[in-house]
Amino acid sequence: MKTELTINGTQHKLELDPRTTLLDALRHHLGLTGSKKGCDHGQCGACTVMVNGRRINSCLTLACMHDGDEITTIEGIGQPDNLSPLQQAFISQDGFQCGYCTPGQICSATAMLEEIAEGWPSHATEDINDRPSLTVDEIAERMSGNLCRCAAYPNIVEAIRKTAEESA
Amino acid sequence: MTEVFKMDAPATDRRLDDMVQGLVGAPLDRPEGPLKVTGQATYANEWQVENMAHGVMVRAPGPSGRVVLSNRDDVAAMPGVLAVIQDERLLRNPAQGKANEAPVQGPHHAAYMGQLIAVVVAETFEQARHAAQSVKVTLENAEVVAVTSDTAAVEPQESKTLDQGDLETAMREAAHTVDATYTTPSHSSTPMEPHASIATWEGEDLILRGSYQMLKYNRNELADSLGIHPDRVRMLAPYVGGGFGSKLGIAPEAVAAAIAAREVGRPVSVALHRQQVYEATMRRSDTRQRIRLAADAEGRLIGLGHDALVSNLPGETFAEPVLQASHFLYAGANRKMSMDLARVHRLCCGSVRAPGEAVGVTVFESAMDELAQQIGMDPVELRRRNIPDKDPESGKPFSSRRFEDALDSGAKIFGWADRPGVKERREGEWLIGYGMASAARVNVLMESQARVTLTPQGTARVETDMTDIGTGTYAILGQIAGDMLGLPRDAVEVVLGDTSLPPAAGSGGSWGASSSGTSVYLACQAIRQQLAERLEVSENDLTLKDGRATFDNQTRGLADILQNDEIVKLGHVEAGETSEAVRQATFGAYFAEVAVHAATGETRVRRMHGTFAAGRILNAKTARSQCLGGMTFGIGMALTEELAFDPRDGHVANHNLAEYHIPVNADVPQLTVELLEERDDWANPMQAKGIGELGICGAGAAILNAIYNATGVRVRDYPATLDKVIAGM
Missing domain, CATH: 3.30.365.10 (Aldehyde oxidase/xanthine dehydrogenase, molybdopterin binding domain)
Structure with missing residues (x-):
């Protein structure tokens, strides 16, 4: 099936098996292995990418459903010699150990900070009429779709909190 | 020939405390961090290998019986399918940690539900997945087998029995007693990266890119499983997406990938899906534990008992060592311990974190x-x-x-x-x-080796087949070498996860950092010794910092001392008498x-x-x-x-x-x-x-x-x- 995807600003014309997930299109067909396959069932968040600015599990959607969409993967967020502030904070705070969930965490957190800036409430929001603030509870709640078995959670929260504080 | 250092006496000289570079102990960032946060670190199933085919494994639908693939020919004819393989060498379950030889093999008889009994190889992942899901597996002559400890045959583990003093009397005479039975369920390691391998044959030589914790053992286990000499096998695992024990021993997907790649004459990738990780890697045994405590009026233990029931597949020797710390954590003169092992047809029990x-x-x-x-x-x-x-x-x-x-x-x-x-x-x-x-x-402490090279440019390279499963190996080995050789952290390159490098202890049992770290320490110590000899000073009088050596009130740069030579040393440690x-x-x-x-x-x-x-x-x-x-x-x-x-x-x-x-x-x-x-x-x-x-x-x-x-x-x-x-x- 012919599918056109704009990934990290570059247009790709692909001819894919219609069963190909967006994640497998990235990993198997475009060599973009930064997005990870942890469960292939939308249960772990390791494959999180942004589609038209919103975070989604790329394993739970077929590539052919995204004809014309703008996709941002971890490769579009920063490179080893040009890290985003969040990527740098993950390093400084030791927000990872094995590193396998990390690209998903960072994609997720990047989009999550936008969601907070736009005022979206969460389960942890005290008053949904107020703008949500970046408390530990808010961050932990909003990042709970991204599992980390090494359990860098406290450091992930710290990395996100510090990044947001510094950019504010 | 490098001498093996045996840890036979306490190391009271505490040489690391004399080093002045200031790296060991410091809360330094992981050097591989920039690769991990940008998705550039290469995990097992991410190598870009030319002409690679995809394999997906098939599971047994029950815990017993002869495995028959009843529609094998139909599946083989599906679009893109290259092979349906049920080779005798496929593994029943992963090897235990440090096994160093093949685990039980043979895909023709099911021993537990979820056992991986075949691999389907196709041009694309989608085709392989569909074909593998289309395989109809029947189990012939299945018997009723025990799947819970309650109904299973139980084998007392005599070597784990302890009877010191008289716990029964202590329990009768104690001012306070507890006699309580607890149960814990099976646990799964659940690393975020599912087990995966890419096998590539180059003539008679196999390169296996995998996700493994202890490569020197894994290479032997893989070679033994395939029936080839270990010299023919090279394993690569520079980044491992978590292990927690589940990647200690060679596992079914590696052997399947190697056999499949041979058969189709192309590199083959086999990745377990998450359900297969839960069904066919390793579990921590469920346990039933009776604890008895007898204390006097002041709360001093006069006796303690710990009796455990654990489980595993028939034929597996691993028995969750639940009594391990009970032997030494608390005092108490009267002590009684025992362990029973129930034989159940569930996925294999092995090491899960601690x-x-x-x-x-x-x-x-x-x-x-x-x-x-x-x-x-x-x-x-x-x-x-x-x-x-x-x-x-x-x-x-x-x-x-x-x-x-x-x-x-x-x-x-x-x-x-x-x-x-x-x-x-x-x-x-x-x-x-x-x-x-x-x-x-x-x-x-486990046997471990590492090679360290000091260059005249004031850099060093640490090489070992040790792994970093998220534990921080890349960080700490560089810190040890940097401190010992007086180099900034960034001047030390650490190369891991390749069996062509000196064999390390591997990541398991919490011994990785101290064992592989010691091998690096020893190699650096030998380099320091050689530097001291060149300078005609005692090694103890040599201070190394920022690529310069200070001794006898003079300072010289490494380039000056080494001229154009590199110094290459191997460090090799073994446990010795201090372990006993x-x-x-x-x-x-x-x-x-x-x-x-x-x-x-x-x-x-x-x-x-x-x-x-x-x-x-x-x-x-x-x-x-x-x-x-x-x-x-x-x-x-x-x-x-x-x-x-x-x-x-x-x-x-x-x-x-x-x-x-x-x-x-x-x-x-x-x-x-x-x-x-x-x-x-x-x-x-x-x-x-x-x-x-x-x-x-x-x-x-x-x-x-x-x-x-x-x-x-x-x-x-x-x-x-x-x-x-x-x-x-």
Whole structure:
């Protein structure tokens, strides 16, 4: 099936098996292995990418459903010699150990900070009429779709909190 | 020929304390961090290999019977399918850690439901997946087999039996006794990266890119499984997406990939899907543990008993070593221990983070809380009172042991003095409780080798087949070499995860950092010696810093000293007499505050603190992260984690991340960790001990003890899910 995807600003014309997930299109067909396959069932968040600015599990959607969409993967967020502030904070705070969930965490957190800036409430929001603030509870709640078995959670929260504080 | 250093005497010279580069111990960032946060670190199934085909494995639909692929020809004819393989060499289950040889092989007979019995290879992943799912597997002449310990044949483990003094009499005469039976369910390691391998044959030589923890053993296991010489096999695993024991031994997907690549004449990738990780890698055994405690009126133990029932597949020798720390953690003259192994047809039991202590100390520490409650004594004081002078069974002295300091310091940091009485504190609908537990884990030194090269440009390269599974190996080996050779951290390159490099201890049993670290230390020590000889000074008088050597009131740069030579040395360590002469272990204490909902029984961990003593800390940042990880495993063990088996056929009912509940971010508060300053001269020349598993060894008990403090409910069947808590309220 012919599918056109704009990934990290570059247009790709692909001819894919219609069963190909967006994640497998990235990993198997475009060599973009930064997005990870942890469960292939939308249960772990390791494959999180942004589609038209919103975070989604790329394993739970077929590539052919995204004809014309703008996709941002971890490769579009920063490179080893040009890290985003969040990527740098993950390093400084030791927000990872094995590193396998990390690209998903960072994609997720990047989009999550936008969601907070736009005022979206969460389960942890005290008053949904107020703008949500970046408390530990808010961050932990909003990042709970991204599992980390090494359990860098406290450091992930710290990395996100510090990044947001510094950019504010 | 490099001499092997055997750890035969305590290393009291503490040479690392003399180094001035200031790297060892410092909380430095992981050097591979930029690759990991940008998705550029290459994990097993991410190598770009030309002309690669995809393999997907097929599972047995029951726990017994002869495996027949009844529509094999139809599947072979599906679009893109290259082969349907059911080779005799496929593995029944992964090898145990350090097995060094093939595990049980043969895909024609099912031993447990979910066993991987065939691999389907196709041009694309989608085609392979569809074809593998289309295979109809029938099990002929299936027998009724035991899938639960209750109905299984039980083998007493005579070598694990201990009978010292007279526990029965002690129990009769003691002022206070506890006789409680606890159960813990099976656990899954659940690394975030599913097991995966890419096999490429170059003539008779196999390159296997995999996700493994202990490459020198894995290479031999893979070669033995395939029936080829280990020299023909090279394994690569520079990045491993978590292991926690599940990647210790060669596993079915590696052997399947190698056989398939041979058969189709192309490189083949085989990745397990998440359900297969749950069904066919390793589980931690379920346990039933009876704890007996006999104490005098002052809370001094006069006797203790620990009897355990664990399980495993028929033929497997691994028996979850739950008694391991009970032998030395507490005093008590009368001691009785035993272990039984039930033979069940469920997936294989093997090492899951801290085999033994993870569930053994946790249960023992729950029982200690029962004793403290019965006596009416502060649980911290009860532990303090029962710290033995020497190993209570062998009579050997302990090496370094800041156990009491950990109890005291942890209690202070946490604010233990403010703990409420049972069911005393309530905030709205939430009942608040505090709990604590001790931490203990044996310490081991393993044979390990590393090569270090010092260049005239003032850089060094560390090379070993050691792995970094998230533990921080890249960081700490560079820090050790940098300190010993007087080089900035960035001037040291660390190359890991390749069996063409000197064989290391591997990542397992918390011995990786101290064992492979010692090999690097030794290689650097030999380089220092050679530098000293060139300069005609004593090595002790040589100060190395920032690529310059200072001695006899003069300073010279490395380029000047080395001219155009490199110095290359191999470090090689083996355990020696210090492993036998003393009892070596790591210790600590956990403190937790929970809130239990009065109406639902839901438990939330509000605060949790751990203080640990594990010898010299090599990197304060990565060591702390290891403790965070261990404590979080403890939260999972306490509240949610349980592999649920169908009692009819041993089917893993919750074989996915939505139903096997590991802690998520919102389940884990901002944990705090304190690492005590310590040197263990008996452990190795760096005075460092293992820390990768200490954080889980008792952590869950602190939470269940806190639930008791909050609610008065004593859950003896881990995990403390809402139904069990509310039933007692």
